[in-house]
Amino acid sequence: MESVHPAWWKEAVVYQIYPRSFKDSNGDGIGDLNGIREKLDYLKDLGVDVLWLNPIYQSPNVDNGYDISDYRDIMTDFGTMADFDALLADVHAHGLKLIMDLVVNHSSDQHPWFIESRSSRDNPKRDYYIWKDPAPDGGAPNNWRSCFSGSAWKYDEKTGQYYLHLFAEGQPDLNWENPEVRDQVFDMMNFWFQKGIDGFRMDVISMISKAGYADGPLCADGLYGDYTDQCTNGPRVHEYLQEMNRRVLSHYDCMTVGENANVNPELACLYAGEDRHELNMVFQFELMDVDGGESRKWEPEHPWKLTDIKKIQTRWQTGLDGKAWNSLYWNNHDQPRVVSRFGCTKDEESRVRSAKMLAVCLYLMQGTPYIYQGEELGMTNKHFDSIDPINDVMTRNAYFEKTQRCGESVADFMKAANYISREHTRTPMHWDDTANAGFTTGTPWIPLNPNYPQINAAKQVGDPDSVYSFYRRLLALRKSDKTFVYGHYALLLPDDEEIYAYTRTLNDEQILVVCNFTDHDVPCPLLNDWQNTELLISNYNTPGNPGSLRPFEAVVYRK
Numbered sequence: 293m294e295s296v297h298p299a300w301w302k303e304a305v306v307y308q309i310y311p312r313s314f315k316d317s318n319g320d321g322i323g324d325l326n327g328i329r330e331k332l333d334y335l336k337d338l339g340v341d342v343l344w345l346n347p348i349y350q351s352p353n354v355d356n357g358y359d360i361s362d363y364r365d366i367m368t369d370f371g372t373m374a375d376f377d378a379l380l381a382d383v384h385a386h387g388l389k390l391i392m393d394l395v396v397n398h399s400s401d402q403h404p405w406f407i408e409s410r411s412s413r414d415n416p417k418r419d420y421y422i423w424k425d426p427a428p429d430g431g432a433p434n435n436w437r438s439c440f441s442g443s444a445w446k447y448d449e450k451t452g453q454y455y456l457h458l459f460a461e462g463q464p465d466l467n468w469e470n471p472e473v474r475d476q477v478f479d480m481m482n483f484w485f486q487k488g489i490d491g492f493r494m495d496v497i498s499m500i501s502k503a504g505y506a507d508g509p510l511c512a513d514g515l516y517g518d519y520t521d522q523c524t525n526g527p528r529v530h531e532y533l534q535e536m537n538r539r540v541l542s543h544y545d546c547m548t549v550g551e552n553a554n555v556n557p558e559l560a561c562l563y564a565g566e567d568r569h570e571l572n573m574v575f576q577f578e579l580m581d582v583d584g585g586e587s588r589k590w591e592p593e594h595p596w597k598l599t600d601i602k603k604i605q606t607r608w609q610t611g612l613d614g615k616a617w618n619s620l621y622w623n624n625h626d627q628p629r630v631v632s633r634f635g636c637t638k639d640e641e642s643r644v645r646s647a648k649m650l651a652v653c654l655y656l657m658q659g660t661p662y663i664y665q666g667e668e669l670g671m672t673n674k675h676f677d678s679i680d681p682i683n684d685v686m687t688r689n690a691y692f693e694k695t696q697r698c699g700e701s702v703a704d705f706m707k708a709a710n711y712i713s714r715e716h717t718r719t720p721m722h723w724d725d726t727a728n729a730g731f732t733t734g735t736p737w738i739p740l741n742p743n744y745p746q747i748n749a750a751k752q753v754g755d756p757d758s759v760y761s762f763y764r765r766l767l768a769l770r771k772s773d774k775t776f777v778y779g780h781y782a783l784l785l786p787d788d789e790e791i792y793a794y795t796r797t798l799n800d801e802q803i804l805v806v807c808n809f810t811d812h813d814v815p816c817p818l819l820n821d822w823q824n825t826e827l828l829i830s831n832y833n834t835p836g837n838p839g840s841l842r843p844f845e846a847v848v849y850r851k
């Protein structure tokens with residue numbers, strides 16, 4: 293046997309829940325913890341192993357829970373600590389695990405630490421956050437643009453200084469250089485582990501160490517500078533994570549995944565290397581940036597090429613093999629729906645076929661799959677006629693900056709938003725075709741996608757040809773053969789713009805994965821060599837022509 297480094301979290305499949313939009317149990321229009329409890333059988337049947345919950349802590353919800361005002365309490369909208377304890381017990385009783393979101397690059401401006409910090413320059417908590425004097429002209433200390441538009445600095449009248457907020461104004465950055473801040477964070481993590489949680493997804497964790505506070509290179513619109521170079525992968529980030537590992541993570545049988553914008557495979561090996569004692573894996577952004585990236589996010593056109601997707605994935609698959617571990621995701625609460633982005637929604641047949649194909653393509657690679665709620669139904673982007681119904685702070689702020697300050701047309705902005713906005717994955721989950729998709733008996737906190745009568749769980753669970761049933765079979769297949777988990781990846785047909793083909797090899801076993809990304813037939817001669825091998829899964833029920841793929845066809849063979 294070849295030597296692999298086995299671990300339960302490498303063999304697991306994670307399902308991401310956006311609690312606000314998953315299931316409302318009490319009719320107030322907001323998803324909640326008891327709602328999640330109602331759906332554990334559904335999740336268990338799907339075949340996932342770990343649930344990741346977006347933040348469920350007390351929060352004023354400037355950024356839907358990513359602005360935390362009490363790290364040790366449950367958001368009132370979502371329930372109580374007793375509800376959480378019951379949920380965790382139920383999750384474990386189902387043989388599932390639960391990981392929480394750890395949001396410690398910043399807190400809410402309503403957190404008692406920040407309220408104290410801003411109260412006076414000599415408050416003992418002043419140094420919990422990043423305060424700087426005004427520039428000589430009285431303006432912001434530097435030119436950084438916040439991730440959510442506008443300056444990354446907010447002036448505080450009372451004490452005459454600016455505080456840093458890389459995200460919304462209500463999300464002041466914590467100062468990790470202060471050892472007391474680290475003590476507080478590590479104590480809080482231990483509190484949750486002692487309750488029995490199984491790990492953390494760590495929000496923008498590559499940003500906790502800042503290299504400096506000089507002006508950044510000007511953004512294309514000339515209004516602000518880019519903070520990325522000074523705020524990601526800073527000089528002390530690995531020291532902090534190793535300290536976290538020593539003081540917290542190493543004491544538990546847990547899993548961790550860092551959200552690491554601006555990371556490449558080499559850096560990922562530092563964050564998640566087998567011998568590094570930091571994290572288990574990171575979320576990379578290169579795949580999500582293949583159609584433009586953050587700097588071109590609000591441009592109307594977002595072209596992408598399959599060969600670029602292949603280059604990115606192949607670099608990660610080979611770069612981490614044996615050294616670190618990949619996470620595999622097509623979408624999350626910050627990204628649009630994958631079937632609308634890389635698949636095809638021109639008709640029902642294409643939607644179903646391409647949703648299945650995309651799952652085969654990514655989730656049979658080396659790494660831990662992360663499925664976002666509703667993806668297993670092939671849920672799609674929603675169409676927005678205007679900014680009005682959109683809740684997401686990032687989209688709203690960008691809208692006002694782009695259309696009012698930069699003179700961009702509303703039509704161009706809405707075109708971008710309809711493609712890329714974070715709102716698309718935040719509309720409520722589709723459980724059935726009753727009012728509000730069975731998500732709530734009340735008024736949903738944001739409007740649903742109107743296509744729920746066609747696309748919903750009740751319709752798909754019993755249908756063997758549904759996207760849901762296919763995900764179920766695919767996850768079972770992945771679990772049935774360790775080659776899917778630990779096998780080495782090799783790309784075939786690197787220059788082909790229509791077919792994504794690769795092999796996974798472990799010991800003397802080889803698996804072939806072939807996916808047609810187009811809506812037409814494509815010749816694929818390499819299939820001829822696999823004609824007499826075992827067909828493990830396909831998204832068509834009947835055999836096609838030898839050496840050829842049908843629209844969005846995906847096939848997997850083993851020899």
Ligand code: TEU
Nearest residue numbers: 355358395439459495496553626627714
């Ligand atoms: O996201 C950080 C991050 O990188 C995003 O701002 C990303 O650039 C953008 O959403 C892509 O569209 C994390 C959380 O996932 C996000 O929901 C939070 O808003 C953000 O941190 C602040 O906590």
Ligand code: CA
Nearest residue numbers: 316318322324
């Ligand atoms: Ca509720």
